Amino acid sequence: MEQRFIDFFHGYVRIRILGTSYDRFLNLCAYHGIRLWKLFPADGAYEACISRRDFLKLKTIVRKSHTHIHITKRAGLPFFIHRYRARWACISGALAAFLLMLWLSSHIWNIRIEGNMSQTDDVIFEYLEHEGVSHGIWKNQVDTQALSDGIRNYFTRFSWVSAELKGTRLTIYVKEGTADSEGGDNTQTDDGQKDSAQKDSTQSESVENESVPKGGTQNDSAQTGMAASKAGTVLSVYVRKGVAVVSAGDEVTAGELLVSGRIPVVNDDGEVISWQVVTADADIVLRTRTDYYEELEYETVLKNYTGREKIRYLIRILGVPFSLPEETKPFELCDVTGELTQIKLSENFYLPLYFCKYTIREYENLQFMRTEEDAQKILEDNLYLFKKKLQEKGVQIFENNVTIDMQEKSAVAQGYLITDESAAVQAVEEEQTE
Numbered sequence: 001m002e003q004r005f006i007d008f009f010h011g012y013v014r015i016r017i018l019g020t021s022y023d024r025f026l027n028l029c030a031y032h033g034i035r036l037w038k039l040f041p042a043d044g045a046y047e048a049c050i051s052r053r054d055f056l057k058l059k060t061i062v063r064k065s066h067t068h069i070h071i072t073k074r075a076g077l078p079f080f081i082h083r084y085r086a087r088w089a090c091i092s093g094a095l096a097a098f099l100l101m102l103w104l105s106s107h108i109w110n111i112r113i114e115g116n117m118s119q120t121d122d123v124i125f126e127y128l129e130h131e132g133v134s135h136g137i138w139k140n141q142v143d144t145q146a147l148s149d150g151i152r153n154y155f156t157r158f159s160w161v162s163a164e165l166k167g168t169r170l171t172i173y174v175k176e177g178t179a180d181s182e183g184g185d186n187t188q189t190d191d192g193q194k195d196s197a198q199k200d201s202t203q204s205e206s207v208e209n210e211s212v213p214k215g216g217t218q219n220d221s222a223q224t225g226m227a228a229s230k231a232g233t234v235l236s237v238y239v240r241k242g243v244a245v246v247s248a249g250d251e252v253t254a255g256e257l258l259v260s261g262r263i264p265v266v267n268d269d270g271e272v273i274s275w276q277v278v279t280a281d282a283d284i285v286l287r288t289r290t291d292y293y294e295e296l297e298y299e300t301v302l303k304n305y306t307g308r309e310k311i312r313y314l315i316r317i318l319g320v321p322f323s324l325p326e327e328t329k330p331f332e333l334c335d336v337t338g339e340l341t342q343i344k345l346s347e348n349f350y351l352p353l354y355f356c357k358y359t360i361r362e363y364e365n366l367q368f369m370r371t372e373e374d375a376q377k378i379l380e381d382n383l384y385l386f387k388k389k390l391q392e393k394g395v396q397i398f399e400n401n402v403t404i405d406m407q408e409k410s411a412v413a414q415g416y417l418i419t420d421e422s423a424a425v426q427a428v429e430e431e432q433t434e
Contacts, residue, residue, distance in 0.1 A: 011076030019067030167348030242280030
């Protein structure tokens, strides 16, 4: 394949060899290092391919071997350029298109995340942006293994992360772990009693993975623990790394330390000789209270769409929008909805080219008076959607104490939900003096 590319780049010709001394002609070519390929008999003669440079050396060989040479075909880049020399614009355009495709294929233009539930795409994209991974980055600047490890360490609820780079698309696959799926032994039971053997297992595992300083000195690593993101009652603690400082049944406040990243290392006498500093990692479920309030007035303004609409199109190239000049606001009152489509040449070859379609719909405001039944139905539906969003994030609703009151001018839904949720976040521990 490489030789064929070289022959095409330098150019070659297909020749017909006429005469009686074919053997002498071939021997002389071999003696002078002239390469012939695709040599076949044809109509009482021989045909072969020869490079453009070697063809210019055949004059002496033809005279000595008493043969004649006829060119039957010219091929390769030099002949192509010569043939279309008058159409330099086409050649320049083709070359520019080739270089553009080469440049586009060396960047990442689409990033997709699959499998995340507790963390939204926006949160993960914010982390990627902080790590320098964004649309338009060179592909050779992305270390998929290091990126996977970084995401796994930052988002502790992710038990498995894999980054795959195909074409111009970067796909990040994640799986969210649970206590059962991890299969670890360091579990804090729900009866509120800490299992010391399990805690020792966690400590010994950390010690094996990292060197421990002697003489009671402390590791210089950042002391990163896990704290409560809201107040509540601890239901269960499952520690992967670190030491649990709370147990099931404890009442905690927002910001209170739940798992410490400082693991004591003891000798045979039970004395602390050093501290192992790790990044705490745990699944902690709290029973918390979530307040809810929504007020809906009976008298309201509704949008009545007139049926008039306008459609506009926009193209965005490398983040720069291009559109035809039009009036900014065709209607006094209107809603705008858009559809954004990224152009791709194949399943994994995305381009930094977006096609946008905007639909502008005119409406007029109408005064409307709701009935108490309508207001109650809307509040119930909104509460249902609120609870559904919580459940999609893995939150379990234990108790619903939200009531709907009909007042003079409005209906009010207020109360609170008792929920079971993972409410632990990474937090930097304060250094403790020994």
